[in-house]
Amino acid sequence: METIIIFLVGILTAVAIYLLLSKSLIRVILGTAILSHAVHLLILAMGGLKEGTVPLLGEEAESYVDALPQALILTAIVISFAVTAFILVLAYRAYQELGTDDLDEMRGVNDE
Amino acid sequence: MHLLIFAILFPFLAAALIPLIHRRLGPLNIGWLVLAVPFILFGIFAWQIPGISSGDTIAATLHWIPSLGINFSIYLDGLSLILALLITGMGTLVILYSIYYLSPTDSLPHFYAYLLLFMGAMLGVVLSDNLLVLYVFWELTSISSFLLIAFWFHRKNSRYGAQKSLLITVFGGFGMLAGFLMLHTMTGTFSVREIVSTIGQYSDHGLFYPAMFLVLLGAFTKSAQFPFHIWLPDAMEAPTPVSAYLHSATMVKAGIYLVARFTPVFGGTSAWFWTVTLVGLVTLFWGSFCAVRQTDLKALLAYSTVSQLGLIMSLFGMGSAALHFGDGEAGAVYGLATFAALFHLVNHSTFKGALFMVVGIVDHQVGTRDIRRLGGLMAFLPITFTFAVIGSFSMAGLPLFNGFLSKEMFFTASLNAAGLPAFSAETWGWLIPVIAWTASVLTFVYCMIIVFRTFFGKHQPKKLDKKPVEPPFGMLVSPAILSILIVGVFFVPNLLGDHLLRPALNGVLPGITGAAPHISAWHGFNTELWMTIGIIVVGFLLYKYLRIWKKVYAIIPEGWTFNALYNKFLESLEENSNRLTSKYMTGYLPHYFAYIFGFFILAAGGTLLLTGALSIDFSTDTPIPSYEVILAVVMAIAAIAILFVKSRLTSVLLNGVLGYSIAIFFVLFRAPDLALTQLVIETVTTALFLLCFYFLPEWKPEAASKNLKIRNAVIAVAGGLTVTLIALSVRAGNLYDSISSYYENAYELAGGKNIVNAILGDFRGFDTMLETLVLFIAGIGVYTLIRIKGGKETRKNED
Numbered sequence: 034m035e036t037i038i039i040f041l042v043g044i045l046t047a048v049a050i051y052l053l054l055s056k057s058l059i060r061v062i063l064g065t066a067i068l069s070h071a072v073h074l075l076i077l078a079m080g081g082l083k084e085g086t087v088p089l090l091g092e093e094a095e096s097y098v099d100a101l102p103q104a105l106i107l108t109a110i111v112i113s114f115a116v117t118a119f120i121l122v123l124a125y126r127a128y129q130e131l132g133t134d135d136l137d138e139m140r141g142v143n144d145e
Numbered sequence: 146m147h148l149l150i151f152a153i154l155f156p157f158l159a160a161a162l163i164p165l166i167h168r169r170l171g172p173l174n175i176g177w178l179v180l181a182v183p184f185i186l187f188g189i190f191a192w193q194i195p196g197i198s199s200g201d202t203i204a205a206t207l208h209w210i211p212s213l214g215i216n217f218s219i220y221l222d223g224l225s226l227i228l229a230l231l232i233t234g235m236g237t238l239v240i241l242y243s244i245y246y247l248s249p250t251d252s253l254p255h256f257y258a259y260l261l262l263f264m265g266a267m268l269g270v271v272l273s274d275n276l277l278v279l280y281v282f283w284e285l286t287s288i289s290s291f292l293l294i295a296f297w298f299h300r301k302n303s304r305y306g307a308q309k310s311l312l313i314t315v316f317g318g319f320g321m322l323a324g325f326l327m328l329h330t331m332t333g334t335f336s337v338r339e340i341v342s343t344i345g346q347y348s349d350h351g352l353f354y355p356a357m358f359l360v361l362l363g364a365f366t367k368s369a370q371f372p373f374h375i376w377l378p379d380a381m382e383a384p385t386p387v388s389a390y391l392h393s394a395t396m397v398k399a400g401i402y403l404v405a406r407f408t409p410v411f412g413g414t415s416a417w418f419w420t421v422t423l424v425g426l427v428t429l430f431w432g433s434f435c436a437v438r439q440t441d442l443k444a445l446l447a448y449s450t451v452s453q454l455g456l457i458m459s460l461f462g463m464g465s466a467a468l469h470f471g472d473g474e475a476g477a478v479y480g481l482a483t484f485a486a487l488f489h490l491v492n493h494s495t496f497k498g499a500l501f502m503v504v505g506i507v508d509h510q511v512g513t514r515d516i517r518r519l520g521g522l523m524a525f526l527p528i529t530f531t532f533a534v535i536g537s538f539s540m541a542g543l544p545l546f547n548g549f550l551s552k553e554m555f556f557t558a559s560l561n562a563a564g565l566p567a568f569s570a571e572t573w574g575w576l577i578p579v580i581a582w583t584a585s586v587l588t589f590v591y592c593m594i595i596v597f598r599t600f601f602g603k604h605q606p607k608k609l610d611k612k613p614v615e616p617p618f619g620m621l622v623s624p625a626i627l628s629i630l631i632v633g634v635f636f637v638p639n640l641l642g643d644h645l646l647r648p649a650l651n652g653v654l655p656g657i658t659g660a661a662p663h664i665s666a667w668h669g670f671n672t673e674l675w676m677t678i679g680i681i682v683v684g685f686l687l688y689k690y691l692r693i694w695k696k697v698y699a700i701i702p703e704g705w706t707f708n709a710l711y712n713k714f715l716e717s718l719e720e721n722s723n724r725l726t727s728k729y730m731t732g733y734l735p736h737y738f739a740y741i742f743g744f745f746i747l748a749a750g751g752t753l754l755l756t757g758a759l760s761i762d763f764s765t766d767t768p769i770p771s772y773e774v775i776l777a778v779v780m781a782i783a784a785i786a787i788l789f790v791k792s793r794l795t796s797v798l799l800n801g802v803l804g805y806s807i808a809i810f811f812v813l814f815r816a817p818d819l820a821l822t823q824l825v826i827e828t829v830t831t832a833l834f835l836l837c838f839y840f841l842p843e844w845k846p847e848a849a850s851k852n853l854k855i856r857n858a859v860i861a862v863a864g865g866l867t868v869t870l871i872a873l874s875v876r877a878g879n880l881y882d883s884i885s886s887y888y889e890n891a892y893e894l895a896g897g898k899n900i901v902n903a904i905l906g907d908f909r910g911f912d913t914m915l916e917t918l919v920l921f922i923a924g925i926g927v928y929t930l931i932r933i934k935g936g937k938e939t940r941k942n943e944d
Contacts, residue, residue, distance in 0.1 A: 034766055034767045034768065034769050034770075034773060035765075035766050035767065035876055036763055036766055036873070036876075037769060037773075037774065037777050038777070038810075039869055039872045039873055039876070040869060041777050041780055041781060042868060042869065042872060043865040043866060043868055043869030043872075044781050044784055044785070044865060045780070045784050045803070045865075046864055046865040046868045046869075047861045047862050047864060047865025047866075048784045048785060048787060048788060048861070048865075050738075050742055050860060050861040050864040050865065051788060051857055051858060051860075051861035052787070052788070053735075053738045053742075054735045054738050054739060054742075054857040054860065054861065055735065055857070056735060057844070057845065059793060059838075059841060059844065061734065063787065063796060063797070063800060066800055066830065067784065067787070067800065067803065070803050070804065070807055071868075073807065073819075074807065074810065075868070075872060077810075077811075077814055077816070077819075078872065078876075079872065079875060079876070080885070081765075081767075082767050082814050084767070085815070086815060087815045087816075087817060088815070088899070088900040088901055089898055089899050089900070090889075090891060090892050090898040090899075090900065091898050097889060097900065098814070098815045098816070099883065099885045100885060100888055100889075100891075100900035100901050100904060101884070101885045101888060101904065103816045103818065103819055103901045104901050104904035104905050104909065106816075106819055107818060107819055107822055107901065107905060108905070108912070108913070108916055110819070110822050110823060110826055111822070111826070111916060111920065112916060112919060112920075114826045114829070114830060115919060115920050115923035115924075116923065117830055117833070118830075118833055118923060118927055119923045119926050119927055121833055121834065121837045122837070122926075122927045122930045122931060123926075123930060124837065124841065125837050125840050125841060125930075125931075126930040126931070128840065128841055128842065129840070133842075134841060134842055135845075136733060136734045136735060137733060139734075140731070140732035140733055
């Protein structure tokens with residue numbers, strides 16, 4: 034199962050990179066969102082899948098799945114949400130100010 | 146704390162105190178307080194003279210990074226003592242002089258803080274035994290020199306001169322550091338004394354000569370040796386007390402000190418002898434040649450300093466031959482050059498210091514230092530005139546002044562070196578006294594220019610800003626003391642020779658006895674005296690007919706001077722780096738992403754392949770139920786579909802499909818907390834996307850060229866592949882045990898049965914707290930971006 038998940042991670046990463054390389058700001062943001070999906074799956078797969086029961090100690094099980102990746106992912110989900118929200122609003126504001134979401138037109142002015 | 150360590154730290158402490166106390170002083174000039182620092186230090190070092198002259202040395206160590214062999218170790222021998230006395234003695238006189246020289250509108254706290262910084266750094270250079278500590282202090286002197294040259298930073302020339310001096314001296318300093326590291330590689334120690342005692346066995350080592358030339362690079366740049374001398378004339382933009390102190394008496398002597406200090410290490414080899422001697426002689430000649438044509442008195446003194454530094458340098462080169470012969474008669478004969486070098490080092494500080502102060506007085510009292518506007522000042526500034534005569538005649542090597550003694554010794558040493566029975570001196574050795582004599586003639590000429598063009602001739606009151614009068618008494622004290630020393634040393638030279646120069650000689654040429662002579666002014670009518678008489682005759686004639694032969698200077702075209710080359714080099718450096726940077730810093734986000742992923746693929750993927758870490762092993766995999774495969778296929782299709790859909794609404798919904806599928810995977814993979822969080826977050830994110838789309842423009846099809854799309858696709862696929870391969874390799878190998886079992890004691894350790902929650906809320910609680918801080922900051926960012934108006938106006942202000 035891990036191998037399938039890893040291949041899925043590879044596909045998601047490739048899609049995310051392709052989106053990040055595009056000119057439109059919205060596609061770039063979408064790319065970051067997909068990249069974080071890929072990373073979450075990757076972390077989970079690295080810890081090993083289904084090698085025990087849910088990490089709740091009351092279950093009286095023989096073994097539990099690795100809880101540490103889950104904790105890391107939980108943090109990552111929240112942070113990536115914050116980042117996505119911020120750059121979405123940044124894109125909105127940039128469009129308001131500049132009238133475009135094309136990165137080619139957003140190049141900074143030369144400072145000299 | 147040892148007294149000597151305190152001596153180094155004292156100026157730094159005083160510099161740190163200046164900003165605290167200067168406001169409370171009222172009308173009192175802060176210079177009077179600062180004056181106490183070098184004065185006390187001079188007393189401390191003078192107190193060491195009897196001990197050092199009887200052959201003692203003092204060492205002290207403060208452990209700094211002992212594991213790396215870097216200790217704050219201090220070593221005081223005769224050589225260090227001479228320089229320490231110069232630094233503190235000249236420091237006292239210069240600070241006294243500066244109190245009257247600087248105007249109260251100058252920023253005095255800055256000036257004195259920089260000056261003290263320099264003093265401490267310079268003491269550190271001459272007292273350090275550890276090479277790395279020496280290097281740190283060495284660069285600190287460059288930095289404080291930079292600050293002092295740029296003291297009047299509103300002038301363009303000051304900034305130019307400061308930058309030039311910093312670039313050249315720090316460039317040499319880096320070379321020196323590399324040389325030090327090579328020495329450490331060879332000998333395994335950073336201590337100069339230990340290197341001196343063990344270097345004998347490494348003279349065949351491959352790094353021996355590279356280390357020598359790199360150390361010399363540091364010394365030559367610092368001491369303004371040809372062709373690095375170009376920074377010194379531009380450094381004259383500094384206030385005159387700084388020129389007198391740093392750029393003639395002390396800092397530029399650091400390079401000479403380095404050469405002297407390393408003579409026991411590298412001396413005795415042919416390469417050291419010829420490099421140091423020839424560079425010194427060329428500098429001596431070129432400096433005096435350039436000095437004659439100058440019209441600015443300070444520029445003239447700058448070139449004369451370059452020239453005199455070359456003289457001292459060449460003497461250290463000649464003296465190093467003594468180590469080739471070892472202790473004995475030959476060693477004593479050639480060791481005389483080193484003694485002369487040390488003697489002239491002291492003499493130069495006295496007469497050049499006095500001359501700088503004289504020029505400063507002229508500039509201060511008359512308003513110009515241009516010799517075309519000066520003349521006839523003897524009647525108005527008789528005392529200053531006296532000092533000028535004493536300083537100039539001493540520099541010219543005339544009797545009754547200390548310069549005569551060391552100049553005669555210089556001739557003796559150059560005649561000795563011409564007949565050196567080693568280092569193939571038979572063929573070219575005769576050049577040494579010839580260059581020495583020619584340069585001395587030119588030295589005589591510019592010394593006459595200083596005296597006669599400034600103080601004799603016709604007074605031209607119309608060309609002067611102020612009516613010349615003698616300066617305040619305080620300004621005359623320092624040059625007066627130096628003038629007394631100049632004359633005094635001539636009459637009692639052996640007081641200096643026995644107590645300071647002889648012990649210093651032991652530091653430069655260890656094991657050579659009998660090289661220190663009894664100094665006397667009269668040796669009968671020998672070759673040296675005839676050389677001096679020749680200088681006076683020829684020099685006088687050259688001075689008289691200066692206008693005729695001055696056309697020689699037009700031979701070198703303007704574009705080919707070293708200054709022009711330096712400027713051209715700097716300009717093209719700036720231009721090319723600008724061009725290079727603007728080539729890849731395009732301001733276009735996709736380019737930057739391409740660099741990042743390209744680097745990631747090459748570095749991570751390349752390492753994976755090259756190191757053979759790639760390995761795939763499916764044996765540890767868990768079984769694969771069919772519904773999970775279906776879910777994975779759905780996700781893959783949804784992801785790829787995002788690339789091709791025409792409507793942005795569809796793409797966001799497909800992103801939602803990905804998010805919710807992951808939530809299902811979380812359920813399947815026994816992660817209920819994750820699944821819950823993912824569901825909530827995915828819903829909010831999708832809503833946010835849709836909300837923003839209301840304000841954003843329609844999704845335009847990518848108008849990129851086919852080539853660009855292929856390039857992006859290649860990067861994307863390669864990136865995905867790299868991640869996949871790394872992940873597979875990680876799965877296959879298990880280098881370390883998992884640390885997760887620790888957290889299975891969550892109930893005992895943290896009192897929580899949900900392990901994930903216990904980790905977040907307790908084990909890594911601090912982390913989680915900071916995470917909420919990140920959320921908070923993002924929230925503020927979102928709020929600000931939406932609410933704050935008027936971005937265009939603020940941008941205008943920035944322009």
